[in-house]
Ligand SMILES: *[C@@H]1O[C@H](CO)[C@@H](O)[C@H](O)[C@H]1NC(C)=O
Ligand SMILES: *[C@@H]1O[C@H](CO)[C@@H](O)[C@H](O)[C@H]1NC(C)=O
Ligand SMILES: *[C@@H]1O[C@H](CO)[C@@H](O)[C@H](O)[C@H]1NC(C)=O
Ligand SMILES: *[C@@H]1O[C@H](CO)[C@@H](O)[C@H](O)[C@H]1NC(C)=O
Ligand SMILES: *[C@@H]1O[C@H](CO)[C@@H](O)[C@H](O)[C@H]1NC(C)=O
């Protein structure tokens with residue numbers, strides 16, 4: 001018997017991919033283009049080019065509006081947007097505002113550098129971005145160049161465990177230790193496209209998609225400092241119909257992170273990506289006040305990360321119909337000041353605090369997954385909110401230790417019970433109803449430097465209706481040879 005996700009679900013995946021797949025060939029470019037140089041930009045990386053860039057954007061936007069009006073009258077076809085081009089050079093800038101019908105075209109050898117002074121950003125911290133688009137349509141960023149947040153300038157003290165960062169919290173508009181500008185933000189916008197661009201060294205989150213509809217992010221590389229906190233890769237918030245493909249993300253904090261604050265998130269697809277992070281490669285939450293539904297993650301390589309596929313559902317949003325397929329994961333321990341304990345898969349929905357609501361998590365499918373990890377899978381519902389209808393199909397889970405960090409801790413953060421002592425296991429399960437395990441191989445390194453000899457850890461009083469079909473647990477083949485060799489030496 002072969003098992004696959006339900007036909008309806010595969011159908012959804014296909015429809016989503018068809019509707020939103022990015023073009024594979026570029027069409028002849030008939031759009032208008034205005035160079036920031038013609039508006040007075042210097043591009044020496046020292047003088048601020050803010051006014052020149054903003055004037056070019058504004059001029060492009062009015063040109064685009066004119067073209068739209070005339071094209072709509074003649075044939076009803078939306079014209080291609082107006083491009084603001086950046087020739088080779090370093091363009092230092094305060095916040096610039098992207099307008100409807102405008103694409104920032106940052107060419108090869110061009111870098112847009114975010115300012116590092118508080119006065120470079122608007123008063124309201126919600127608008128602290130180097131580039132921000134708000135309530136607009138048909139906008140984008142491309143060109144093969146770089147947008148750089150100069151994140152290292154925000155490091156107060158370099159530390160290998162976790163850098164200590166500057167926080168602009170003196171004015172009271174932002175409080176706490178996370179008051180720094182994000183790099184690129186699209187807020188309340190439609191038809192957003194970010195492609196063929198490198199986003200470097202954000203001081204805080206990197207690419208932020210908020211309350212958007214129809215967003216395509218493809219061929220984007222993101223590099224953040226590995227020791228810097230909160231430099232997330234792509235945060236998708238309260239948005240529908242988002243497609244991410246061919247991304248390369250190497251950063252300290254979460255790489256692809258859907259969240260819900262003010263509304264639900266539907267139809268997110270992320271495919272063909274490569275990720276390394278000291279946090280979670282894919283994380284739903286922890287902000288989770290509304291629902292998450294119809295998310296697909298396919299063909300993703302996760303390397304040396306602290307956590308692979310994660311859910312931290314803390315605020316009452318309900319999660320359902322999520323598929324992870326064809327994913328290779330390697331997870332290892334890092335300093336525990338970072339959330340994560342080397343789990344390849346981590347699903348929790350304990351409420352953040354005693355007044356938070358409990359969200360339900362159901363219909364999760366994990367299929368064709370290979371993991372090499374220093375710790376096991378953690379699946380933990382709560383008494384008031386079970387995890388229901390989970391599937392693990394075609395999985396090779398290999399467990400081996402290669403760093404010297406202590407194991408034997410379960411990580412419920414943020415909130416909940418925090419870090420708890422609990423001996424490691426292949427799969428820890430609590431408060432689950434319906435878990436189907438099929439064609440799953442667990443392979444163990446014969447040498448363990450801690451107590452770790454429990455493939456499946458669950459109590460029938462909290463876990464109901466688990467089935468195993470073709471489940472196998474054993475030593476890794478090559479390690480058994482090694483052990484035999486060692487024994488013969490002894
Ligand atoms: C999600 O995608 C499906 C299939 O493409 C579509 O029918 C549905 O309207 C989308 N949902 C939202 C909220 O956009
Ligand atoms: C990316 O941008 C570079 C430089 O402008 C260009 O040569 C290349 O064709 C672009 N690639 C894609 C896939 O658009
Ligand atoms: C401001 O940020 C610093 C960390 O940079 C932190 O120690 C301090 O508590 C914060 N103050 C306020 C009022 O949030
Ligand atoms: C996304 O779709 C849901 C369901 O239709 C809707 O409630 C929500 O307002 C949509 N979000 C946006 C940003 O349009
Ligand atoms: C999003 O894209 C779909 C499919 O192309 C289209 O039907 C819908 O009108 C778009 N939504 C918005 C808000 O532009």
Ligand SMILES: *[C@@H]1O[C@H](CO)[C@@H](O)[C@H](O)[C@H]1NC(C)=O
Pocket residue numbers: 246271272273274299
């Ligand atoms: C998977 O993604 C990689 C890029 O990470 C790509 O080269 C490969 O073609 C993709 N495979 C499939 C089957 O799409």
Ligand SMILES: *[C@@H]1O[C@H](CO)[C@@H](O)[C@H](O)[C@H]1NC(C)=O
Pocket residue numbers: 289290291316317318359360
């Ligand atoms: C989650 O589902 C429960 C039960 O159906 C419902 O009461 C609750 O309102 C849902 N949560 C949200 C954020 O919609």
Ligand SMILES: *[C@@H]1O[C@H](CO)[C@@H](O)[C@H](O)[C@H]1NC(C)=O
Pocket residue numbers: 299300301326327328370
């Ligand atoms: C996963 O690893 C296998 C074996 O090395 C390889 O064939 C496959 O392409 C990899 N897939 C991804 C998504 O990295």
Ligand SMILES: *[C@@H]1O[C@H](CO)[C@@H](O)[C@H](O)[C@H]1NC(C)=O
Pocket residue numbers: 314315316352353354355356357
């Ligand atoms: C508890 O968390 C909820 C969100 O889940 C938040 O709205 C509320 O302010 C928090 N309460 C306290 C006391 O921190």
Ligand SMILES: *[C@@H]1O[C@H](CO)[C@@H](O)[C@H](O)[C@H]1NC(C)=O
Pocket residue numbers: 006320321362363389
């Ligand atoms: C989960 O999937 C089943 C069908 O497999 C469906 O009946 C059920 O409504 C789904 N649950 C949710 C919460 O979407």
Ligand SMILES: *[C@@H]1O[C@H](CO)[C@@H](O)[C@H](O)[C@H]1NC(C)=O
Pocket residue numbers: 368369370394395396441
């Ligand atoms: C798991 O390993 C076996 C070989 O031991 C291989 O045939 C199978 O394709 C692997 N499955 C996945 C999902 O990588």
Ligand SMILES: *[C@@H]1O[C@H](CO)[C@@H](O)[C@H](O)[C@H]1NC(C)=O
Pocket residue numbers: 004005325326367368394
């Ligand atoms: C899982 O892998 C098998 C064998 O490589 C492949 O035939 C099947 O299409 C994959 N399933 C999914 C959902 O990608």
